[in-house]
Amino acid sequence: MAASLGLFHHETYAAAGGAYSYPVPDAVASSLFMADDDDVFVDGVAARRSFFPALGAVAANFMELGPSEYSLPPPVFAGGNEYGEYSSPSSRIGFRTRSEVEVLDDGFKWRKYGKKAVKSSPNPRNYYRCSVAGCGVKKRVERDRDDPRYVVTTYDGIHNHATPCGAGGGGHSYLAAPAATAQTWSLLAQATGLASAPPQAWGSQLHAAATAAHSSESSF
DNA sequence: CGAGTTTGACCGGCGC
C-alpha cells in the first residue's frame, strides 16, 4: 500500500502571488483529474481543483467510490500540539462532494451535537464535533441546496491529534486506492506538501488557492 | 450500561 506512494512527480500551478509546486504521488495523480464537475471550496470560495491538486485528488477519489463506501481525508490536521499556535486567516475548509450518503468518514471520530434547518438551504444542516477529548474541531454537513446529489462538508478547526485509525473509525479506507489506510493518507498529505510543510503553510496555501480561484474565476 | 443520536430550548450576533 504505502509502497505504491513511493514515486512522485511534481505538478506546478499558478496561484495568487506565484506558483506552487506539489510533489504528487503517481498513484494518486492517476486519478487526479478524473472528474471535472466537482469543486473544492475554501472559506466558502469555490476553487477549481486545478488550483489545488491535493484536494483535487481527494475529490477525484471521492467520485470513484460507491455511495456507501467512501471517505474523505481531513483537509487539515496537525501532528501534535506544537501546531496549536496555528493562526491562518481561517482554518475552515469545505468540500463539495457527490455522494448519496452524508456522513463522510474522514478517519476521525465525530459526535453529532446538533441538527438545524437553515434558511439558506431546504436541507437540514448537521453539526459534528471531534469526539477526541481536547480536540475542538467541528464539521458541518449539509446537502447542496442547488443539487441534492452533492454533500457539502465544512471543517472548522485543526485536529491536535493523529487520526484514530482503527479505533472506532469504522474501518473505511481513506482513499479509493486499494488497501488505502490512515497511513496512506498521512503519506499522501506529506507527499502533497500539506503536512510535511507546517500546517500554517498548508492553510495559507489553501487560502491563496481559493483567493486565486475566486479572483480569476472569469478566466475559467 | 455506556456511547452516540435526537430534538427542542437557549444564546449570541447581526440587521433593521
Added chain:
DNA sequence: GCGCCGGTCAAACTCG
C-alpha cells in the same frame, strides 16, 4: 430594542 437566524446545549431517547 426587537426579531431573525445560525450555532450550541442538554435531557431524553436509542442502540449495541
